Amino acid sequence: MSRPLVRLLLAIPVTGLLLAGSLAAAWLAIGSPQPAAGTTWFTVHKVGTEAHLTDAPGQPFYFLALGNDGRTDADPGLGDAIHVIGVNPATGDASIIDVPRDTEAPGGGKINAFHASGGLPSIANQLNRMMGITISYAVTTNFPGFISMVDEIGGVDIDVTEPMFDHDSGTEFAPGHYHMSGDSLLAFSRDRKSYPQEGDRQRTVNQGRAIIAALATLRAQNPGAAGTAKLTVTLARHVRTDGLDLTQMYELGRLAMAIDPARIKNVGLPTGAGAGTNLSVAPQAQDLFNDFRDDAILQNH
């Protein structure tokens, strides 16, 4: 089997978890996706040139979890669910900055378009410039991949804190605790109309919550070192990778399982009105980025 093909088969438990949530976002344009057997659940790229697990295993690092609205594997789609995750292995902490899809990119235009035009490296580069960080890994998934992945792990436990009833996204949730299937979690992650004031900003934060909930659900299954190996192989059959090998994916999975969801901060990027329908990065975001870039953790937000 060729090396590229091998890589295609690699998987990430960790990323899987994290992305599980992240994927959620976006895909507003897609109808009712039908997961197919053998479908690619997500794609993983090593986009950074430094600070990855093997070279600097204890050092903080960043990765991008992206949900895209691509309808096929060949279509990268818009990067509509954008979550930059900082992980500090030394402390067992992680932080998520949720970026609304309409946020203006440093390179101009909406940031979600950079995925469609240049893939994961391109949008990661824009986020690096915006936040002053270096993203090491990036993962992306689309609707079918998201649904299949969530269903494969047996669903995700999550709390709905406000009424969510939106025909377009498919939400029908009164406040309470839910065990959501892939379809339901996708609806939860897509719903912005239940939030007349915050809209996409709240939806983006909800996607971050979905990521944390997915991780919590997997941790509750307590896969351990051996179970993570099984999970890695399961995901390996549904992932595309570039720049990662199976060992690194296993390590990422182990690392994810070592992070207590209660120690993950989830913060929406402060934005204001921008040109047209764009959102501009608010001035106070610089303080957020400063807090984020020193050790990948948000202590003051």
Added chain:
Amino acid sequence: MLDRVTRSRRPRAAALALCALLATSVAFAFATPASAKAKKPIAKITIGDVTIYKVGNDPQTIPDEVRAKILAAVSTYVNAATVKPLQTGVVDDAALAPALGPAATFRAAGVDRGTLVDEGIPKATGRIVVNTLPVKLTALADADGHVVVITAHLESIARTRTERGGITISRKGDLVFMPDGDTWKIDGYDLAVERSGKGLVAPTTATTAAPSTPTPGAAK
């Protein structure tokens, strides 16, 4: 007469036999270098169930030579982390070193030392008994059929006596092995240890998990 002769020869024969036995023992003791003495291992480790998760079709199981290396590494770990400290009162870091990868070495010297090794335990004054369940191995193989990660599930209980009383050390969890050149070394672990008995100043329990590596750097 006959009886008398017989009686006098019996003690003489017994004395001769005793002398021969003592001479033989002394000769053996001096003739055999200490390092070459064949000692029965206190902790006898065996391999139990083997499971392999693979991306491709191969391998069917963990190759024998890899199993042997894992077995040797687990044995090295148990002896250096538990048996030696009980025998000598100190951890044999030099003996432990070959079993640990860089990440585990870093943590064994710092935050996880209390879980990884039995430091500060009183020296045994009685026989040391270590019972272990067969070590379950779980392997992860890539699409090329190469085993890239092996986890070893360890459950051991060590018991002995000290001047203050008995000690029991129970250690349970997974050791994560990764290849390092021609060897396999501990890269991460999920371990829990419980130490109890009157021989201890105070019972201790510790649990730790190391997903992959060292932890330099610190939070703000």
